[in-house]
Amino acid sequence: MSSNLRRNTTLETVVAIVQDLVQDWGIEAAEAAGEDTLLAVDLQFTSVDIIQLCVALEECYDRRFGFHDLLMKDGSYVGDLSLGRLAEFVEVQLSRVTEPTEEAVTS
Numbered sequence: 001m002s003s004n005l006r007r008n009t010t011l012e013t014v015v016a017i018v019q020d021l022v023q024d025w026g027i028e029a030a031e032a033a034g035e036d037t038l039l040a041v042d043l044q045f046t047s048v049d050i051i052q053l054c055v056a057l058e059e060c061y062d063r064r065f066g067f068h069d070l071l072m073k074d075g076s077y078v079g080d081l082s083l084g085r086l087a088e089f090v091e092v093q094l095s096r097v098t099e100p101t102e103e104a105v106t107s
Contacts, residue, residue, distance in 0.1 A: 006060055006061075009087075010087040010088075010090050010091045010094070011035060011083065011084060011087040013057075013060060013087075013090075014057065014083050014086050014087040014090065015033050015034065015037075015083060017053065017056050017057060017060060018033050018037075018039075018043065018053065018083060019033060020056075021049070021052065021053060021056065022043060033083060034083065034084075035082065035083060035084035035087075036082055036083075036084060037082060037083045038080045038081065038082055039053070039080060039081050039082075039083070039086075040079070040080040040081075041080055047077065050071070050081070053086075054067040054071075057086075057090060061090070061094065063093075063094075065089070065090060065093040066093065067089075069089075070085075070086070070089045
């Protein structure tokens with residue numbers, strides 16, 4: 001998965017990556033994926049599929065997002081996740097200023 005799936009907005013990028021994954025699996029979504037589309041209920045994503053999506057997003061943006069903060073709540077995995085919520089999480093992560101590592105500070 002490369003940055004060629006990157007779009008104008010984070011939601012458009014998430015949708016493009018989901019559509020690419022679903023197409024690779026030979027599955028056709030019953031309706032167009034959008035902000036309210038749920039990964040498990042609407043697209044039949046399993047936990048492995050969600051991890052694959054997270055990795056694809058990290059590759060697309062060339063950075064780590066710490067998806068465990070989004071996917072885990074009170075020590076358990078969330079039941080489902082909308083594409084809008086996923087895009088919102090990625091946007092917040094992109095807007096965060098990367099803290100310099102200790103190594104960079106002492107160099």
